[in-house]
Amino acid sequence: MVDKEPIQHEEGAPVKRDPGLHTEYRWYHSITGKVAIYLMLGVLIAYGVGAGAGVFEVNRISHDQWFKQAATNSQISSYIIRSIYTSVAVRSNAQGQVISIESERPFSDDETIIQTGFNPADMLMLVSTQTHNPTWLFSYDDKQGLIDTQTSQKIATVDDPLNRRVLQEYYRGFVIIGGKEYFVGSIPIVNLSGKVIGAIVSSIGERNTLFATHNLLLKNTFLMLILILGATVVVVNWLVRNLFRPVPRLVQAVSLIADEQTDQVTPFQDREDEIGELAKAIEKLRVAMVERGYLQRMQEMAQKMEYMAHHDALTLLPNRVAYRNSIDERLLKLSSEGASFNLVLVDLDNFKPVNDTYGHVVGDELLVECGKRLPALLSESDMAIRLGGDEFAILQQVNGDAISEAKMLAHKVLDTLGQPFTCGGYTFSISCSIGISCAPLHGSTREDLFTQADLALYASKNFGRNRFHFYSHGMTMNPSNNLLFNQEIEDGIRNNQFFLHYQKIIRLDNASIAGYEALVRWQHPIRGLLQPHHFISVSEDIGLITPLGEWLIKNACMDAVSWPEAKSVAVNVSPHQLRSPEILDIIRSALQQSGLPPARLEIEITGSEQLESSVILPILNAIQALGVGIVLDEFGTGFATLDYLIIFPFCHIKIARSLIDAIDRCEESRLLVAMLLHYARQRGIKITAKGVERRQQYELLAALGEGEITAQGYYFGKAVENACVATELAQERNEKKCNL
Structure with missing residues (x-):
């Protein structure tokens, strides 16, 4: 199940920006800039086309009006001239427009003035009065061209100032007179033979006056363009804010x-x-x-x-689980291909004095160093294993002669581990004892090979240590030193050599005691106090784990029934016990005899061995049906993978101490624990952190678990006998009363 975050619809919620993700664009590279540019270009093109068409049309209409007005003024001029000078004649085109005036004499000579009684200036004044614009009378000279009769100024066309012949015909257009430009209508005056003798020129206005409207239109057009561009900027800004802001x-x-x-x-x-x-x-x-x-x-x-399931957390060597898998594979290969191998058991001599003298930290360093030296002696097909405590094993692939190859390896191991060790600032020497069994020479099953190698190991220790022995027929052990003999463990159960210690489990939210885990101890008459790792695995190998487990469950229930009702007890059960059909009867009998409610009992199943769902799942479902809780112990190591939480009905998991040990020093371990906590909360599974020994671990777990988890470890207290449990619970009750 994935914890999906709810979809939110708050646009105004601030978003944390990562400076490394923000890219600075030039404004014209951004979408906003491009949209603005495209809109501006569109507006400019559209407006430019429209304005250009408008200006063109205005120019066309203006020129048409100018030409018509010039033609009209020319007609007025010709009419007045004919009225004054009755002897003149005119020539018109097909449209009736006068295109020339025929006169025998120029209008400005004295005889014409005497005959008509009109001075040219009076005639021009009369025409100007009618046209409301200046009018000129020009006389023609072959050398100088057209000359104003009043001011002696010359006239020239704007388009071609040097081409004087243009004005010798009917003309409408811009001319320059006296340094000013006028739009005029010019009618040539010719004599009877058709020679130009002058011209009557009537204006409709100066260029500046005529273009005033045109210029005003251009100005207004430019102002309108600026207004439209400004409006476009406003529209673009609005579009950007409302469309492109996201x-x-x-x-x-x-x-x-x-x-x-x-x-x-x-x-x-x-x-x-x-x-x-x-x-x-x-x-x-x-x-x-x-x-x-x-x-x-x-x-x-x-x-x-x-x-982690297949490797030792301290030395990083393959562990007992990997050993069992590997030896089973080699036995299968032995039966199918005849590939023989040797089992070499290595036990450190005088390891306990090192622990007692220099402390467990130095002892752990010694084990780590041994875990580095042993693999250096092996070939690729061999495997070095830590079985537990100071016991190691080597699986040696035989290429030729099993005995000679095992001897060679044993000498190397004795020599290597006999070299001085420097740990924790101390330098000291130890030795080791070695026992060897050869497959198939000494056996063809895992149990036989281990038993015989262990017998050979005992022989090495019995003969003074720092040596090796092969198994030989007839080897026996002194029962007082042989943990593998059935009778010794049976005697221990019968003689009450086994007893229980309880380690409390604390709720992190209020520091109250949630319950206890039952831990078995063996007060051996010869070896003294033995921890579970000394005898649990051996009990599994020799088939005595069932009676030992039955004793453990019954005694834990008998002790827990005297505790307050809110306190639970957790009992470790081996996968070997779950394969026994008696396990349900053992649990049911323990509950009935003790009177302990099923809800207060939890069965812890270690993940050190693989659980076959076809065999184990029905048993676990039956245990759950009794109302007993099922706990997956040491989750994160062994075979305890995430699949187990889906396949089996676990209601409670305990995180392995190897993960908790590094949680305050290793970010990776902290991430793993956080993910486990998150997953457990999603599945509604209780969770306990094992091996809490430092305040930093406690504080981190409290923060990660938000007070919803429990924890156990030396930080809260060591495992104690049941009598001390009663004292702890009484003290807790008194503290609660004081707080009330």
Whole structure:
């Protein structure tokens, strides 16, 4: 199950920006800039085309009006001239426009003035009065061209000032007179033979006056363009704010997802447009990345757990689980291919004095150093294993002669481990004892080979240590020193040599005692006080774990029934016991005889061995049906993987001490524990952290678990006898009364 974050629709919620993800664009590279540029270009093109067409049309209409007005003024001029000078004649074109005036004499000579009684100036004044514009009378000279009769100024066309012949015909257009430009209508005056003798020129106005309206139109057009561009800027800004404002946020959201920062919910999902669809798609991507990351972390955690399941946490050598798997594989290969191998058991001599003299820290360093030296002696096909405590094993693949190859390896081990060790600032020497069994020479089963190698190991110790022996027929052990003999363990149960200690389990939210875990001890008459790792595995190998487990369950229930009703007791049960059909009857009988409610009993199953679902699952379901809780112990090591939580009905898991030990020093361990806590909360599974020994661990667990988990370890107290449990519980009751 993946914990999906709820989709939020608050656009205003601030988003934490990562400076490394923010890219500075030049404004014209951004979407906003591009949209602004495209809109501006569109406006400019559209307006330019429209304005250009308007200016062109205004120019056309203006020129048409100018030409018509010039033609009209020319007609007025010709009419007045004919009225004054009755002897003149005119020539017109097909449209009736006068294109020339025929006169025998120029209008400005004295005889014409005398005959008509009109001075040219009076005639021009009369024409100007009628046309409301200046009028000129020009006389023609072959050398100088057209000359103003009044001011002696010359006239020239604007288009071609040097081409004087243009004005020798009917003309409408711009001319320069006296340094000023006029739009005029010019009618040539010719004599009877058709020679130009002058011209009457009437103006409709100066260029500046005529173009005033045109210029005003251009000015207004330019002002309108500025207003439209300003309006476009306002529209673009509005579009950017309302349409494109989410784009940078969404780009940042995708960038954060690409960098696997998936804690921010994608904004703008409530929009009912393409932006909203894009935001929803990005949110789906984010959720998928969360799920993928979660699954990837779980896969990595499973891989690490798989590694931890088969390796010793201290020396990193393969552990007893790996030993059993490997020896079973070699036995299978032996039966199918005839590939023989040797089992070499190595036990350190005088390891206990090292622990007692220098402390457990130095003892652990010694074991780690041994775990480094042994693999250096082996070939690729061999395996060095730590069985537990100061016991190691080597599985040696035989390539030729089993005896000679085992002897050679044994000499190397004795010599290597006999070299001085420097641990914790101390230098000292130890030795080792070695027992060897050869397959198939000395046996073809795991139990036989281990028993015979152990007998050979005992022989090495019995003969003075620092030596090796092969198993030989007839080897026996002194029963007082042989942990493998059935009778010795049976005598221990019968003679009350086994007893229980209880380690309290603390709730982190209020520091109250949730219950206790029952831990078995053996007060051996020869070896003294023995911890479980000295005899549990051996009991499993020789088939005595069932009676020992029955004793443990019954005594734990008898002790726990005297505790307050809220306190539970957890009892470790071996997978070997679960395979026994008697386990249900043992639990049921223990509950009935003690009177302990089933809900107060928890059965802890270690993950050190693989659980066959076809065999174990029905047993666990039956135990759960009794009302007894089922706990997966040492989760994170052995075979205890995430699949177990799905397959088997575990209601409670205990995180392995190897993970808790590094939680305050290793970020990776802290991440693994946090993921386990998160997963357990989602599944409704109780969780306990084992091996809490430092305040930093306690504080980290309290923060990660938000007070919802329990813990046990030396930080809260060592395991104590049942009499001390009663004292602890009484003290807790008194403290509660005082607080009330």
